[in-house]
Amino acid sequence: MTPYAAAASVVDPELPLVTIAELGILREVTEDPGGRVTVSITPTYSGCPALDAIRADIATALTRAGYHDVEVRTHLSPPWSTDQITAAGREKLAAAGIAPPGPVLLQIRPRCPVCGSPDTEELSRFGSTACKALWRCRTCAEPFDAVKPL
Template identity: 65%
Template sequence: MEDVRAAVAAVPDPELPVVTIEQLGILRDVRVDATGRVTVDITPTYSGCPAMDAIRADVEAALAGAGVDGAEVRLVLAPAWTTDWITAEGRAALEEYGIAPPGPARGTVTALALSVRCPHCGSPDTRELSRFGSTACKALWVCRACQEPFDHVKPL
């Protein structure tokens, strides 16, 4: 069971390849029943996320590499994913890669961010250029201090 979970947990997110699906909080559960059948639950960062088909295929490939065939990979929509599910390691990896991680969503209330700290120079003097970044779950921001653009994972 631990080997199966480790294989799935190591799958990188296709849109944010510096984090795994476990670090991003997409991986909800891995179960092995008494017959040895494996079921994996994954949750999208938002409903309609186009990366879920790729994630499902990557999970199935990782399981096949671990000697598990015929696993069921289920898409679980409730409860909805929240940025609270991103691990500390995931937040650090995003920032190191140059993507500003979201702050904790704090339950059902999302805190208003007056600024986003630049992942390049650390300055809080930033502004949103576009609500739409390189993927639908990110917004494009720019730092006024170092002039570098960067993606910011949208808080949910």
């Protein structure tokens, strides 16, 4: 397994259905001739409590894949945006009943992940985590989490 594949297999501790690569958290993985692996990640929110767990999980995943000299670096620039969540990541979120974020610049209402209706309303700006909001579908009445565009 390449060091990138090992790092990219790490899942988000709060959204274990998507990997850090799909969320856009994983920026770069390099291996120098001496076998030292450097992994660059970026925080979603700078106070995100999941970042320490992600850092530890990356080190564990790389060790399991046979890479024992690992450094995980945090980069802030350019700032993370929900626009960096990949298409595969968005599909997985929707399949799990979490509305993926729309493009940051458009600020459109999320579609209901259950029935697909665009007729939805925000119930609370904060959902099960600070990065999600609680919404409800006016068509099928199902409440759902939506990842906030950032």
